[in-house]
Amino acid sequence: MRTRNQEIRLPLLKTHGVSLFLKREDEIHPLISGNKYRKLKYNILEAKSLNHTTLLTFGGAYSNHIAATACVGKEEGFKTIGVIRGEELRTQWEENPTLKLAAEHGMHFHFLDRDSYRIKDTADFLKDLHERFGTFYLLPEGGTNALAVKGCEEILTDADAHFDIIATAVGTGGTLAGLINSSTPQQQILGFSALKGDFLKKDIRKFANKSNWELLAEDHFGGYAKVTPELVEFINEFKNSTGIPLDPIYTGKMVYGILNMVKKGRIPANTIILAIHTGGLQGIFGMNRVLRNKNLPLIEV
Numbered sequence: 001m002r003t004r005n006q007e008i009r010l011p012l013l014k015t016h017g018v019s020l021f022l023k024r025e026d027e028i029h030p031l032i033s034g035n036k037y038r039k040l041k042y043n044i045l046e047a048k049s050l051n052h053t054t055l056l057t058f059g060g061a062y063s064n065h066i067a068a069t070a071c072v073g074k075e076e077g078f079k080t081i082g083v084i085r086g087e088e089l090r091t092q093w094e095e096n097p098t099l100k101l102a103a104e105h106g107m108h109f110h111f112l113d114r115d116s117y118r119i120k121d122t123a124d125f126l127k128d129l130h131e132r133f134g135t136f137y138l139l140p141e142g143g144t145n146a147l148a149v150k151g152c153e154e155i156l157t158d159a160d161a162h163f164d165i166i167a168t169a170v171g172t173g174g175t176l177a178g179l180i181n182s183s184t185p186q187q188q189i190l191g192f193s194a195l196k197g198d199f200l201k202k203d204i205r206k207f208a209n210k211s212n213w214e215l216l217a218e219d220h221f222g223g224y225a226k227v228t229p230e231l232v233e234f235i236n237e238f239k240n241s242t243g244i245p246l247d248p249i250y251t252g253k254m255v256y257g258i259l260n261m262v263k264k265g266r267i268p269a270n271t272i273i274l275a276i277h278t279g280g281l282q283g284i285f286g287m288n289r290v291l292r293n294k295n296l297p298l299i300e301v
C-alpha cells in the first residue's frame, strides 16, 4: 500500500526556503487510516494464523485505535472487545462519537475505573480478562507491539529517501520506531509528542534500530487531548489554505510544531520535510462535542 506525498504550499515555507510534504496515509481508509492500518496489518495476519476469532484491546473515550480495531474486526470477521478507560462511560457511551461508531461495528465494551485501567498490563489482570472473555488475540493500548512496528516500517518507500526530515506525531512511539527503522542513516526523524514529558524515549529505543531521531514535546497544548482555541484556529486555517483536514490530538499539533520550527528559523533553508498524516480524523467529532459544551470554537468538517 503506497500513499501519495502532497506538497504544502504556504507563504511561511516559501519565505524560509523550506519544502514540506504530507504523506497522505489518512486516505487509506476512513477509519482504519494512517498508522492504524499499518499497525493492524501484521497483527491481523498473526491473529488469523493462530486461529483466533476475537480481538481484545484497550483505549480511552476518543481512541482512534478503538475505532480502527472495531472496524477491522467487522471487515475481517473477528469479534472485538474494547476495554475502555472510564467507568462513567458505562451509561454515557452512546453520546460519545468514537464509542458509538465502535459499537456500530460490533465492538463489545468492558468499562474500567482509572485505577483498574492502570494495572491492565499485569498478569493477574490479564488472567481475569481471559476468565471473563475466553481466548482472544491481545492488541496493546494504542496498538503498538513488534508486529505494529513492522507494519509502520512500510510507511516510507525507497522514493522517500531524498527527504531530509521525516516527521510524525507520537502517542506510544510505535509509528516513530517504524519510521526510524526504515529511514536512511542520513535522515533525521522528528517525533512530535501528543503527551507531556519525554518518558516515551525508553519505549521508542526498545523498537528502534538507529539513533537518528529526536522526540519534541513542546507543542502539546497542555497535554494529551488538550485543545485550545489557538489550535482549533490553526487547524481550520490549514484546512482552508491547503484543503487538508488535521485531527486535534495528533496531526494538528505535529503540523503546528513543524511550522513553528520553521518560523523560529530552526529548519535551515533548502530542507525538504516529509510529515506523515497518520489519520485519526474520526476524533474531530468527539472533540467538537467537548468544545461545544465549553462554548469554544469548533473544528470545521
Ligand SMILES: Cc1ncc(COP(=O)(O)O)c(C=O)c1O
Binding pocket: 034, 035, 064, 065, 142, 144, 169, 170, 171, 172, 173, 174, 175, 176, 247, 250, 251, 278, 279, 280, 281
Ligand atoms: C492519528 C494518530 N497519529 C499518531 C498516533 C501516534 O502513534 P503511536 O502511538 O504509534 O506513537 C496515533 C495513536 O496512537 C494516532 O491515532
